[in-house]
Amino acid sequence: MSSEGFLKEMQTIGEKFLLKLQKLPKADPVEIVSFCVVLLFIGDICPH
Incomplete structure (x- = not known):
């Protein structure tokens, strides 16, 4: 996946x-x- 596609997906989310x-x-x-x-x-699985 290209970085542009990844950024677009993150924006959609x-x-x-x-x-x-x-x-x-x-x-x-x-x-x-x-x-x-x-x-x-989500808060539990994300590293602090």
């Missing part, structure tokens, strides 16, 4: 993430909990 954050206040409790679990998982 970032935009989807921001869209999810904007919709979070109106989300179902199950969606909020699952989103928090995903964030905790």
Whole structure:
């Protein structure tokens, strides 16, 4: 994968993430909990 393709993919993921954050206040409790679990998982596997 070229670096340009990688950057485009990261931008797409970032935009989807921001869209999810904007919709979070109106989300179902199950969606909020699952989103928090995903964030905790990402925070756990990333080195400090």
